Amino acid sequence: GDSVTQMEGPVTLSEEAFLTINCTYTATGYPSLFWYVQYPGEGLQLLLKATKADDKGSNKGFEATYRKETTSFHLEKGSVQVSDSAVYFCALKLAQGAQKLVFGQGTRLTINP
């Protein structure tokens, strides 16, 4: 079935470090791909998305590129801040059928000053 696999957490980095959170997916057809972020005590909010192969989504200094050949959508940021501490979820939506998302298990990120 359709699924999303994220790198295991938790991830702890120092401020200004480079961040990569890996995400790979299994799906039929051409899904849309998303990164959602959940700050402490809040619901999820969309961070970025890509709807077709080779698209790059970007927001708040974060980037992710839709790689069809490796079925991946890795999240990257060049210089993280303490305020980036949160849980990050990778997700996909199938092109056909119901408008539901399939989520990865989430990666907790902690940035130390």
Added chain:
Amino acid sequence: DVKVTQSSRYLVKRTGEKVFLECVQDMDHENMFWYRQDPGLGLRLIYFSYDVKMKEKGDIPEGYSVSREKKERFSLILESASTNQTSMYLCASYSGYRLEQYFGPGTRLTVT
């Protein structure tokens, strides 16, 4: 801005009680969703609704039911709460135009 509100942030119920979780969205979205969030498991879809009075089971519907009598409101019902339903429950609505799900702040339910 889209707003999705949930009736309670924290809820404590006893085993066997009937529990209602309410969700309201203000953007006239047709699609609404209920998820539960557990550590290491991500978000799992319980039920979703694509129109008033229409519903479909998600991946883990057992022990839950839903109600959608009005477009803006989607309720999750635990018919007889059990301790394994202790979890964070998240509601979302979907904008087909923006291709984005909007989430409420969540309800942390504890069943004792």
